[in-house]
Amino acid sequence: MQINHNIAALNTQNQLAQNNKATQGNLEKLSSGLRINKAGDDAAGLAISEKMRGQIRGLEMAEKNAQDAISMTQTAEGALNESHAILQRMNELAVQSANDSNTQQERDALQNEIDQLTEELSRISEETQFNGKNLINGDLSGEGELTFHIGANEGQNISVGIDDMSAEALGVSGLTELESAQEDIEIDGESFTEETVYKNGDDIVAVEVDDGGNTAVYNINDVTAQSNGDTPETFTIKAKEGAEALEAKEDGTYEVGINISTQETADSAIETIQTAIDNVSAQRSEIGAVQNRLDHTINNLSTSAENLTAAESRIRDVDMASEMMEFTKNNILSQAAQSMLAQAQQRPQGVLQLLQ
Template sequence: MRINHNIAALNTHRQMGQANQGQQASMEKLSSGLRINKAGDDAAGLAISEKMRGQIRGLDQASRNSQDGISMVQTAEGALNESHDILQRMRELSVQSANDTNTDTDREELQKEVDQLSEELTRISDDTEFNTQKLLDGSFEGTLQIGSNEGQNLGIEIGEMGAEALGVASNEGVNFEVGDSTAANTTGALENDTTYSVVELGEEVNIADDGDNGSIDAKFGLEDSNGEVVAVSEDGSEYHALKNATKESELGEDALAESDITSNDGAKFDDPVTSGTVTTNGAGDSLTGATATIKFDGGESLTSGEYTVVDDSHNDISSGENGLVDNKGNLVAVSSDGEDWDTVSGEDLFTSTTTLDTSDQKISVEGDGGIDISSQTAADKAITTIDGAIESVSAERSKLGAVQNRLDHTINNLGTSSENLTAAESRIRDVDMAEEQMNQTKNSILGQASQAMMAQANQLPQGVLQLLQ
């Protein structure tokens, strides 16, 4: 018998430690509900479950993204619902105006409502927003992230739905806005190092254009060698160059080529110049950004938008002619001199007081009010035009509705995927409470039994005392 090493007690102590450790692990799992509480519980299982958790949370966020996408689409589609109502009313007014039981006065009143409805169409297009992003002005082109991984997205683009884009804004009598730095010089431009006479203008300036006279309130003017007034001043110090003017011309920023006309040494006219001659340095010798007045000769008009002047290298343009193409590349007008423009079918379209050349010059047409229903012929034609606008809005709403239905299915699919992946992750990460309770009970009993056996093992060395009696 040995007393220095109680092997039975050591063995029992080891077994009791294992039982206590197992019991503590079971209690940790039972209290957290997780089978894996730390990497040591299951290193491979932890890595797999964390990857699954990333997928699950990505799927859940993608579902929320899709729901936000539906809200955005519904916002746009709801606005277009009102646009549809407006167009239907415009069509109703056009049908009414096309009936010759109406007088010109009646049609003027009908035109007023059409003008207001057209402006409201544009306002809806410009002001409809979702999370500060404009939806219907043609600028929205975005991506919805509808999956948990890279590249799992849906592109969405919403067209412009304003009156001009739909072709129901008036274009009669509006201005071409020259938008390129290659704008042609006009009669009102000042040439370099040229001497001009200073003349008193009184209250009126006559400028030759298409037969109308311009009236500009100014005191002094600069007159070229041909006797034509090319600049005016109210104080004799600051002169403003004139463009080719119509009777609507005014002295202001829109009528300027260069606000400050200086002498050839670069100095401004600090002292009033009210008589004699002056020499300029050519300030304003190009009317960049000026407006070129146009006049429609017939019943035809241009749809509002941006156009580009092209040469005869474009298809369907005869040699030596210029053409006008829209932003889709379609030829809409031709001209042999850059001023008199006809439709592609040969009908008169418009004349301009500024020659439009082919240096990739871009012009824009802006509507003023609603589509014309002021006559029986115009109103009859407006019906077809509005029908086209209604079809455009219908097509856009149909597209948005299809996207919404697709997102509904996307949400359902994401929910199913998230549910099944969560179940798989749960089998790896979560604890089986019944099984772990059984393990905890086993380890608890083993621990108690180990304690009892430890007491018995500690009594064994006392048997040596019997030998010493």
């Protein structure tokens, strides 16, 4: 028998330390609910789990982005819904004014309402905003299209554009608050009054024709003008029916306002208003299609995030039942090791009996 080194006690103490360490690890996993609490628990699993976590959080944010996009399009669609209502009312007024049972005073009253509705249509287009961005005044058309990031990775975007839905763009608003200068001109032997109008930096040429009070439509092609030595410019000008004014821009088709002050102009204005209604309907249809697409996008993002979360959980989360069994086993082993360590420490005392 030896007393300098109690090998049995040393072995028992080593086993006790291992059991205590295992028990501590079990407690850490059970208390956190995670199988991987540090890289040492599973280095490869930790790397995969962190990559999945980044993907999941990206998908969740992309879902929020899509929801914001829906909110923006809903705001625009709500404004266009009101624009539709205004145009429908304008159509009613035009149909009413086209009936010769109305007096001129009544037609003037109807025209006043048309003018007010036109101003409201313009106000809606200028003041409809989402987070400070104008939605239906043309800012979001062409190169101004909005880009929404709807994925967790680079380049997963969709673009949304909304055309100009102002009264001017829809062709139901004429020219107002203009500065002009007049002079006489002659075309093919006929005398007219030329009015050069300036608005927003554009040169606008209006020709007033005495046609017995009837509205006339003129197509003026390849018109050349030169002033103060400037380079001549060519314009193509087209006036719509129901017009009281037209705006001339280089190489384009020009929109005019609504005049229902006579039976003829009111009758012609109906077609112009119907065209505007069709344009708003087409834009609302596009917005509705985008909203439906975004709804499906959100559903897909939610499903993808759910599946990735389940996969990440299988890698990183602890199986509570299995871990509890391990904890119970290690706890019993620790208690047994403590008891055996006490027994091992008692063995050297037997040497004293030999010395007596």
